[in-house]
Amino acid sequence: MQQDxxxxxxxxxxxxxxxxxxxxNIFQQFYSMADTIIVGRYLGAAALAAVGATSTVSFLxxxxxxxxxxxxxxxxxxxxxxxxxxxxxxxxSNGIQLAILLSAALTVLGLLLVPGLLVLMHTPQDIIAxxxxxxxxxxxxxxxxMFYNLFSAFLRSVGNSRAPLFFxxxxxxxxxxxxxxxxxxxxxxxxxxxxxTVMAQGLSAALCLFYILVRVHVLVPSRHHWGFHREATVHxxxxxxxxxxxxxxxxxxxxxxxxxxxxxxxxxxAAFTAAWRIQNILTQxxxxxxxxxxxxxxQNFGNRDFPRIRQGVQxxxxxxxxxxxxxxxxxxxxxxxxxxxxxxxxxxxxxxxxWAMAYTIECAVFFIxxxxxxxxxxxxxxxxxxxxxxxxxxxxxxxxxxxALAGIYFHSYLLSAGCDGAAWLTAGLFTLxxxxxxxxxxxxxxxxxxxxx
Numbered sequence: 001m002q003q004d005x006x007x008x009x010x011x012x013x014x015x016x017x018x019x020x021x022x023x024x025n026i027f028q029q030f031y032s033m034a035d036t037i038i039v040g041r042y043l044g045a046a047a048l049a050a051v052g053a054t055s056t057v058s059f060l061x062x063x064x065x066x067x068x069x070x071x072x073x074x075x076x077x078x079x080x081x082x083x084x085x086x087x088x089x090x091x092x093s094n095g096i097q098l099a100i101l102l103s104a105a106l107t108v109l110g111l112l113l114v115p116g117l118l119v120l121m122h123t124p125q126d127i128i129a130x131x132x133x134x135x136x137x138x139x140x141x142x143x144x145x146m147f148y149n150l151f152s153a154f155l156r157s158v159g160n161s162r163a164p165l166f167f168x169x170x171x172x173x174x175x176x177x178x179x180x181x182x183x184x185x186x187x188x189x190x191x192x193x194x195x196x197t198v199m200a201q202g203l204s205a206a207l208c209l210f211y212i213l214v215r216v217h218v219l220v221p222s223r224h225h226w227g228f229h230r231e232a233t234v235h236x237x238x239x240x241x242x243x244x245x246x247x248x249x250x251x252x253x254x255x256x257x258x259x260x261x262x263x264x265x266x267x268x269x270a271a272f273t274a275a276w277r278i279q280n281i282l283t284q285x286x287x288x289x290x291x292x293x294x295x296x297x298x299q300n301f302g303n304r305d306f307p308r309i310r311q312g313v314q315x316x317x318x319x320x321x322x323x324x325x326x327x328x329x330x331x332x333x334x335x336x337x338x339x340x341x342x343x344x345x346x347x348x349x350x351x352x353x354x355w356a357m358a359y360t361i362e363c364a365v366f367f368i369x370x371x372x373x374x375x376x377x378x379x380x381x382x383x384x385x386x387x388x389x390x391x392x393x394x395x396x397x398x399x400x401x402x403x404a405l406a407g408i409y410f411h412s413y414l415l416s417a418g419c420d421g422a423a424w425l426t427a428g429l430f431t432l433x434x435x436x437x438x439x440x441x442x443x444x445x446x447x448x449x450x451x452x453x
Contacts (some may be wrong), residue, residue, distance in 0.1 A: 004159060004299070004414065005081075005295060005296045005299045005300065006081055006299050006300050006303040006305060006308070007016065009172075009306070010311055010315050010316055011140040011314050011437070012078045012314075013296070013312075014292055014296065014312065014315055014316060014319070015319075016438060017159065017161050017292045017295065017296070018161075018285075018288050018289055018291075018292045018319075019191055019288075020161040020162045020165040021164075021165070021288035021291050021292060022284060022285050022288040023155075023165050023169075023283035024161070024164050024165035024168045024169075024288075025287055025288050026281065026284050027165070027168040027169050027172040027279055029174070029277075029284060030280050032111070036291050036340055037427045038179045038180060038183055038184075038193065039051050039183065039190060039193050040240030040274070040342040040343050041183055041342075041343065042090055043183065043184055043189060043190065043429075044211055045266065045267070045270045045343065045347065046126060046127055046130075046266055046270075047123070047127075047130055047189065047190055048270050048273060048274070048342065048343075049127050049266040049267075049269040049273060050127035050128075050129075050130035050134065050172075050190055051130075051134055051138055051190055051193060051273070052129040053132070054118070054131050054134050054135045054138070054408055055258070055273065055276065056121075056251060056254040056255045056257070056258040057114060057117055057118065057121075057135055057251075057255065058135065058138055058249045059250055059254060060246075060247075060251035060254075061106065061110045061114075061138070061139065061142060061273040062138075062142070063244075063247030063248065063250070063251050064106060064107060064244045064245075064247055064248050064251075065103065065142055065145050065146040065149060065244070066145070066244075066247060067240065067243035067244030067245070067246060067248075068102055068146070068150075068154050068240040068241070068244045069096075069146060069149035069150040069152075069153050069158060069237035069240075070149070070151070070240075070294065071097065071240025071241070071242070071243040071380070071381070071386070072091070072098060072099065072150060072152050072239070072240045072246065073091075073095065073150070073153035073156065073157045074157075074235075074236075074239045074294070074298055074449075075087075075091040075095075075232060075235050075236055075239070076088055076091040076092060076095070076153075076154055076157040076219075077156075077157035077158070077294070077295055077298030077299050077301060077302065077382065077393060078156060078298050078299070078301055078302035078384070079091055080131075080158045080159075080218070080299060080302065081298060081299030081301065081302025081303045082187050082302040084302075085218055086394075088158070088219065088441065089218070089219070089220065089222065089225045090221070090225050090229050090232050090235060091232055091236070092154055092219050092221050092225075093221035093225045093226045094218075094228060094229075094232040094233055094236060095150060095154070095228050095236055096150070097226075097228060097242070098233065098236060098237070099136075099146050099147060099150050100254055101139060102146075102320055103142055103143040103146040103147070105143050106146070107140065107142045107143065107257070109137050110138075110139035110142060111136065111140070114132070114135045114136065114139055115136075117255070118131055118132055118135065120259075121255060121258055121259040121273065122213075122259050122262045122344030123262055123264060124140050124262060124265065124266050125233050125443075126266060126267075126268055126314075130189065130190045130407055131190075133189075133190060133191050133194075134173045134190045134191065134193065134194045134256060135194075135321060136194055137194035137292065138198065139196050139224075140195065140196075140198070141197070141198025141199075141201065141202065144198055144199075144201040144204075145201050145203040147196040147208075147209070148201050148202075148204040148205035148208060151205060151208035151209055151212060152164040152204075152208055154212065155208065155212065155216065155219070156291060156295045157295055157298065157299075158216065158218060158219065159295065159299070161215065161291075161295075163208070163211050163215075163216075164204075164208060164260035167203075167204050167207040167208055167211070168204060170203075171199065171200045171201070171203045171204040171207070172206065172294045173197050174184075174198075174199075174203055175197060175200030178192075178195070178196035178199055178200065179192070179193055181196075182196055193282065193374070198299075207252040210327060215324065219379055236329045236383075238386060239381065239384065240296065242386035242387060242389070243386065243389070243390075244444050245382060245390055245393070246377075246390045246392070247393070248394035249390070249393040249394055249396070250397060250400075250423075251394050253396060253397035253398075253399075253401050253419070253423060254400065254419075255406070256400065256401045256404040256405070256419075257400055257404045257416065257419040257420070259404070259408070260398035260404040260407040260408050260415075260416035260419070261413075261416050261417070263408065263411070263416075264355070264413055264416075267351055267352065267355070268355045268413065270343075271339075271351075271352040271353070271354075271355035271356040271359075272355060272356065272359055272417070273341075274338075274339055274342040274343070274352070274356060275335070275355075275356035275357075275359045275360050276359070277342070277362050278331060278338045278360070279331060279334065279341075279360065280286050282327040282330060283327065283333050283371075285320075285323045285327065285371075286320060286323070286324065286367075286371040286374045287374055288325075289316050289319065289320055289323075289371065289374060289375060290318070290373075290374030290375060290377065290378040291378065292378075293312070293313065293374075293375050293378040293379045293382060294330055294378040294381055294395070294439060295314050295382065296309075296377075296382070297309050297312065297313070297378070297379045297380075297383050298339060298382035299374065299382075299384070300312070301382060301383045301384065304446070305447055306439070306442045306443050309323065309379065309383065309439070309442075311438055312379075313369075313376070313435070314378050316343055317375060317449075318369075320371035320372070320374075320375060321368055321371070322401055323371065324367035324368040324370070324371045325367070325368070327364075327367055328364035328365065328367045329364075331360050331363070331364045332357075332360055333355060333365050335353075335356060335360050336353065337351075339352065339356055341354065341428070344392045353419075355413065358413060358414060358417050359417040362414070362417050362418045362420070362421045363420050363421055365421065365422040366420070366421035366425055366428075367424075368428075369424045369427075369429070370424040370428065371426025372428045372429050372431065373392065373396075373424065373428050373431050376392075376431035376432055376434065376435035377389045377392055377431050379438075380434065380435055380438050381429075383438060383442065385438050387436065388431075388434040388435075388437070389431070389434075391397045392427050392430050392431045392434060393427070394428035395430045396423040396424070396426065396428050397423070397428050398426075399419075399421065399422045399426040399427070400419045400420070400427075402421040402422075403415055403416075403419040403422040403423070404416060404419050407419070417439045
């Protein structure tokens with residue numbers, strides 16, 4: 001179902017769009033959660049640490065693909081908001097062609113660089129072989145992730161957040177089934193977990209494409225829309241590349257953080273991995289609100305309704321302050337219960353909990369600035385501002401790297417685990433001031449136009 005976000009009461013519009021995204025994001029996390037839980041329970045803590053040690057490298061590659069896909073869809077949202085159906089179809093065809101070229105290049109790059117990168121990250125010797133095998137399969141399946149994210153972004157750009165939810169629910173269930181089949185039944189180890197993830201993402205991409213072809217005709221290009229269009233290519237690369245670099249810059253900081261965590265051994269890595277997965281689940285409401293702001297601001301930017309953009313962002317901020325406070329309390333209070341999902345009954349939880357609890361507390365107190373990053377960054381991207389969000393990623397990376405280097409230098413787990421909180425606080429402040437600067441620019445330009453009030 002398409003949703004025109006340029007009209008209607010703002011709070012219901014935002015909530016209707018965000019809730020399916022939130023549920024969908026939760027199910028998307030089941031990909032990694034299923035890997036983690038099944039690997040931890042059936043293959044042991046060392047195998048769990050191996051999968052966990054790849055999380056930042058996965059984020060580097062998959063985040064780059066996600067950034068490209070999201071950037072390509074900004075033009076689609078703006079043209080949909082401007083009621084330009086032909087422009088929507090051109091943006092779709094152009095985005096697909098760019099995604100084919102760039103996903104192939106990204107796959108080759110990942111296969112070449114990942115083994116050396118895991119060595120540079122000081123991945124413990126007892127888990128590096130499993131970590132390498134896991135990541136090479138993830139690299140070979142990058143195209144599946146790219147096209148799932150691209151088709152989902154196209155659907156969100158025209159106000160449809162429900163269809164991707166249904167496909168994610170189905171493919172998440174498939175992923176869990178494949179995890180059990182490959183790991184428990186066939187004994188494939190961590191490679192089975194990676195293969196299950198790739199196949200489930202490929203299924204999501206195929207279902208999204210089928211739905212678009214059958215139900216969302218505004219996103220289906222005709223023959224004359226195909227071929228590279230210069231204006232669309234320039235706009236999509238101008239938005240997609242900085243958004244991809246933003247993910248990569250952030251991921252580079254997390255790689256340094258992971259290297260700092262790896263210094264404390266495989267028990268610390270396993271505990272950190274489980275706590276990190278839990279945190280990822282609890283922050284999905286923030287990510288969903290960010291995606292909502294990208295579509296909301298994109299459509300209203302295309303409609304040149306800047307006051308509505310400001311009102312929408314203010315509404316999102318109020319919602320996320322409440323959500324972030326609740327998520328922080330839950331993450332700390334229920335951590336012992338959550339941790340038991342990841343390990344078998346014979347696991348020594350007394351050895352794991354101090355590592356996991358330290359990281360969880362240091363994250364929870366900074367959930368509010370993290371939620372602001374998603375809101376302001378996506379609002380700016382929806383309004384075709386790509387440089388300021390990229391600089392926000394640079395600020396985030398700098399804070400994370402400095403904190404990680406301090407952790408390595410002082411051999412302090414508390415400093416190493418505090419990298420995320422330091423990054424969220426500094427980037428949250430930066431994106432707040434950057435968003436306010438953008439709004440002043442947009443409103444000033446609107447006031448200077450002939451016929452403005």
